[in-house]
Amino acid sequence: MLAIAILAALFIVLPLLSMGWYTTFGDLASTFTNPAVDLSIYLTMLSGGLAALVCVLIGVPAGYYLARTSGLATKLLGSVLELPIMIPHFVVGIALLLFAPFIFQSLIGVVAVMVFVGLSYTVKAAESSFVELGDGYEKAAQTLGSSPMKAFFSVVFPMSARPIAGGALLSWARGISEMGAFLVLAYFVSPISPILPAATNPMSIYAYQVYQLYGVRGAATVSIVYVLVAMAVFVAAKYANGWKEIFVRYSVGE
Amino acid sequence: MDLHLDSVTVRRGDFVLGPISYRMRSEGSKMIAVVGPNGAGKSTLLDAIAGLVPLDMGTITINGKLVSSLPAHRRGIGYVLQRPYLFANMSVEKNVLYGAADSGYAAGMMSTMGIAHLGQRRPQTLSGGEQQRVSIARALAMKPSMLLLDEPFSHLDPEMQEELGERLGELIKTEGVSAIYVTHSFDALYAMADMVLFIDGGRLCETVTGSVSTIDGRPRTRRFAELLGYRNFIRCSVVQSAGGVLSLAAGDLRLEGLGDAPVGSSVLLALRPEDITISMTSRARASQRNIVQARVTELRRMGPLMRLRLRHEDSGTELLALITSGSLVSLGVNEGSMVYAIFKTAAAHVIQG
Known part of the structure; x- marks a missing residue:
């Protein structure tokens, strides 16, 4: 078992490490300080953060509803909120573009794509957390004089905050790794003063453009930069308690 | 205290509680025990009173206030x-203060429950008994008009159940708050009940006012009797009735029991296994008016005791009796032995129907 686990880990790590053969510390440093790359990272992190916030604002109430109700409507809603996982990413871009053409090449478009592909993670994390917590705490709080809303915000949400944060971080990670939908909807994002000073690409699109211009070896350096950024997200996620459990639950579709 | 449940009905899926109508008016605080088998609807009744489930029909009034129209909080x-x-997400102290009427009163409640020294601890670091003490202190700190207790000690060991039960019982009396206590075991708190409501299948089957000894002595239905530990139910007809003592006939068997039923009616004689004495002779004390000669058809260990299944061969009546292993050995009882099952009239209770 251990051998298989190590092999699986190597399958992930070795290709990533192999990119290191095609770059130098000097190239990495200059890429990190390249204003175009930095702007691309900034756009991706900003839109990723906004998307994660939207995922929490939508996903927590939705997850609460799914956790506390049953019946056809709940099942239908739960299935719909899981749909983005199975939709090809390119199709997500086409669907969003046809639905809301005015978000083409805009920051809102980037955020919309990230929310679309990442919302399921927050919803599922919140739902699992609320199911596991049960309704006993909110009932206890209500009998102690708290309205349902106060009981939720003073007891239920704080007690579920860590798993929900873990889910939101997964949504964020999923959003910043998106590419297919950006290729259709938001591959060159228009500036918005003063939030976004110049036009730029999401990270994945930027790396793709470098690859088109300079080939596989030429794209290695910027790819490493983006992998390091993505790793930073996951390290943060790891220290949000309970993220592993959420990930496992989500992956087995509970 | 004035508690009035008027046609209280709650539907939960296929289960229906009610309609339950019950009124209790009395001076001072009272303790009501709600008993019944698992799934009878005891917790649903408490949830309904607390406002945690909506009523499909009926009203609940406490001390003249129509509480069923109010949300739980x-x-x-x-x-x-x-x-x-x-x-x-809060310390023990903040838990107790969560719904407290005032902080001084909450602090006093923590002292009374012996948890004052745990104030800064997180709940998850406490033992089960300590956690339940905090929960009780928290509920009482809000100075409730009534306290509902849904088997609060069921997850604790028997010693802790007894200790906390006694402490809570005293506290309820001291604070002058009336309480409704759900249980399906008969613990220290049950012993303090002023009245008992027996719920089965969502229906209020029996209400008994009085001390626990009165309650135990007067089961009016077989289900309630089963809950109270009666395992022997003998179908009899009433031959004679005098001063609350009934002479009964079950085939050739002649028995006596306490109760009230018309002569000629068909009744059940209820008897606990532990109230039966086993003897190899028919000699019995004066108070032991019931003597049944029976064959031992089964012996089974039940913890420290032995359970004997007996059969009166002429009438086909079966009895269960509990005796100690030592008694079994000293009597020399084996499967197939003929023995005498002897029990007092006072231990046998007649249930109509």
Whole structure:
């Protein structure tokens, strides 16, 4: 078992490490300080953060509803909120573009794509957390004089905050790794003063453009930069308690 | 205290509680025990009183206030659930202060429950007994008009159950708050009940006012009797009735029991296994008026005791008796032995129907 686990880990790590053969510390440093790359990272992190916030604002109430109700409507809603996982990413871009053409090449478009592909993670994390917590705490709080809303915000949400944060971080990670939908909807994002000073690409699109211009070896350096950024997200996620459990639950579709 | 349940009905899926109508008016605080088998609707009744489930029909009035029209957080009813449900995002002290009427009173309640020294601890670091103490202190700190207790000690060991039960019982009397206590075991708190409601299948089957000894002595239905530990039910017809003592006939068997039923009616004689004495002779004390010669058809160990299944061969009547292993050995009883099952008239209770 251990051998298989190590092999699986190597399958992930070795290709990533192999990119290191095609770059130098000097190239990495200059890429990190390249204003175009930095702007691309900034756009991706900003839109990723906004998307994660939207995922929490939508996903927590939705997850609460799914956790506390049953019946056809709940099942239908739960299935719909899981749909983005199975939709090809390119199709997500086409669907969003046809639905809301005015978000083409805009920051809102980037955020919309990230929310679309990442919302399921927050919803599922919140739902699992609320199911596991049960309704006993909110009932206890209500009998102690708290309205349902106060009981939720003073007891239920704080007690579920860590798993929900873990889910939101997964949504964020999923959003910043998106590419297919950006290729259709938001591959060159228009500036918005003063939030976004110049036009730029999401990270994945930027790396793709470098690859088109300079080939596989030429794209290695910027790819490493983006992998390091993505790793930073996951390290943060790891220290949000309970993220592993959420990930496992989500992956087995509970 | 004035508690009035008027046609209270709650539907939960296929289960229906009610309609339940019950009124209790009395001076001072009272303790009501709600008993019944698992799934009878005891917790649903408490949830309904607390406002945690909506009523499909009926009203609940407490001390003249129509509480069933109020949401749970405006009813002022304390509720201690089976699990403590302490808020893990707060310290013990903040848990007790959560719904407290005033901080001084809450501090006093913590002292009374012996948890004052745990104030800064997180609930998850406490033992089960400590957690339930916090839960009780938290519910009482809000100065509730009524306290609901849903088997709050069911997850604790027997010693802790007894200790906390006694402490809570005293506290309820001291604070002058009336309480409704759900249980399906007969613990220290049950012993303090002023009255008992027996619920089965969502229906209020029996209400008994009085001390626990009165309650145990007067089961009016077979289900309630089963809950109270009666395992022998002998179908009899009433031959004679005099001063609350009935002479009964079950085939060739002649028996006596306490109760009230018309002569000629068909009744059940209820008897606990532990109230039967086993003897190899028919000699019995004066108070032991019932003597049944029976064959031992089965011997089974039940913890420290032995359970004997007996059969009166002429009438086909079966009895279960519990005796100690030592008695079994000294009597020399084996499967197939003929023995005498002897029991007092006072231990045999007649149930009509």
